[in-house]
Amino acid sequence: MQLYNTLSAKERAALIEEAGQERLTISFYKYAHIGNPAIFRNHLFIHWNELDVLGRIYVAHEGINAQLSVPAENFRQFKEFLDSITFLENVRLNIAIEQDNMSFLKLKVKIRQKILADGLNDKTFDVTNKGVHVNAEKFNELIEDPDTVLVDMRNHYESEIGHFKNAITPDVDTFRDSLDIIERDLHNHKEDKKLVMYCTGGIRCEKASAYYKHKGFKQVYQLEGGIIEYARQVEQQKLENKFVGKNFVFDHRRGERISDHIISQCHQCGEPCDDHVNCANEACHLLFIQCKKCAEKMNNCCSDHCMEIHALPYEEQKALRKGKVVSNKIFKKGRSEVLKFKR
Numbered sequence: 001m002q003l004y005n006t007l008s009a010k011e012r013a014a015l016i017e018e019a020g021q022e023r024l025t026i027s028f029y030k031y032a033h034i035g036n037p038a039i040f041r042n043h044l045f046i047h048w049n050e051l052d053v054l055g056r057i058y059v060a061h062e063g064i065n066a067q068l069s070v071p072a073e074n075f076r077q078f079k080e081f082l083d084s085i086t087f088l089e090n091v092r093l094n095i096a097i098e099q100d101n102m103s104f105l106k107l108k109v110k111i112r113q114k115i116l117a118d119g120l121n122d123k124t125f126d127v128t129n130k131g132v133h134v135n136a137e138k139f140n141e142l143i144e145d146p147d148t149v150l151v152d153m154r155n156h157y158e159s160e161i162g163h164f165k166n167a168i169t170p171d172v173d174t175f176r177d178s179l180d181i182i183e184r185d186l187h188n189h190k191e192d193k194k195l196v197m198y199c200t201g202g203i204r205c206e207k208a209s210a211y212y213k214h215k216g217f218k219q220v221y222q223l224e225g226g227i228i229e230y231a232r233q234v235e236q237q238k239l240e241n242k243f244v245g246k247n248f249v250f251d252h253r254r255g256e257r258i259s260d261h262i263i264s265q266c267h268q269c270g271e272p273c274d275d276h277v278n279c280a281n282e283a284c285h286l287l288f289i290q291c292k293k294c295a296e297k298m299n300n301c302c303s304d305h306c307m308e309i310h311a312l313p314y315e316e317q318k319a320l321r322k323g324k325v326v327s328n329k330i331f332k333k334g335r336s337e338v339l340k341f342k343r
């Protein structure tokens with residue numbers, strides 16, 4: 001019984017290329033009570049591996065969060081399998097607008113403490129006591145209401161390249177920081193204001209909405225399916241698009257364009273730009289915005305220092321890295337003093 005990948009990413013890319021079949025990039029999440037995440041994990045791996053599904057999936061006692069690439073011709077079987085799992089029956093699937101056959105090259109199903117790293121003690125409140133879900137049409141109406149406070153529940157590097165007009169975009173590195181800031185700022189409006197939240201796909205708002213209800217907020221709403229689903233509905237139903245810029249996504253594409261506006265700038269020269277990259281120096285890997293000109297000039301690096309290291313032979317780089325913690329991979333995402341134009 002195969003429970004893990006046997007092909008390398010490179011071999012997989014070659015296979016996909018060769019097969020020439022269309023693939024769908026799909027994401028979904030569900031908060032649910034999963035008694036034995038390990039058994040559930042293996043169940044998913046065995047079935048999805050058979051259907052040539054690729055992606056990154058987190059399973060925890062609190063539920064599942066999945067980002068997938070599914071062969072279009074296997075979609076029906078994939079859907080039937082999901083529907084065979086009680087709490088995933090008719091789960092809402094986000095299907096990416098842009099077609100990308102190489103969005104994932106391996107199937108990784110991992111067991112985590114939580115599907116959303118939130119720094120919260122969930123035992124103190126009921127995660128399934130969520131706010132009101134609204135679709136794109138209702139959301140557009142709601143955010144014009146003068147009694148509405150619209151909050152972006154994502155991190156600074158995400159809202160920097162795109163957000164809803166008039167949204168509060170907390171300058172935070174973590175979800176937990178956002179929760180505290182919003183609660184403090186709206187402390188006196190728990191009953192009279194409508195708290196409307198959005199995030200990429202809905203997973204963060206869903207927990208946030210349960211948290212705020214627990215904290216005494218009376219009118220809590222979330223954008224169903226997040227920005228991804230909003231963009232789809234706006235397109236399909238010809239609604240007014242109130243999102244400006246790009247939607248940051250967590251696969252190698254880094255962003256999905258929702259409107260033509262470029263609202264951010266290259267962190268190195270200040271020219272309008274909304275393309276995120278990671279510093280090419282593997283010991284740094286800083287996430288930042290870099291235009292094509294600067295990428296060429298800096299050899300895809302964030303600083304002169306990184307450029308020097310990146311130019312060394314690979315073995316020497318490895319020797320330098322030995323024993324050091326690669327902090328940018330975990331902390332300080334998108335923040336560094338070398339970035340002159342990071343606001």
Ligand SMILES: [Zn+2]
Nearest residue numbers: 266269291294
């Ligand atoms: Zn630049």
Ligand SMILES: [Zn+2]
Nearest residue numbers: 279284302306
């Ligand atoms: Zn760097």
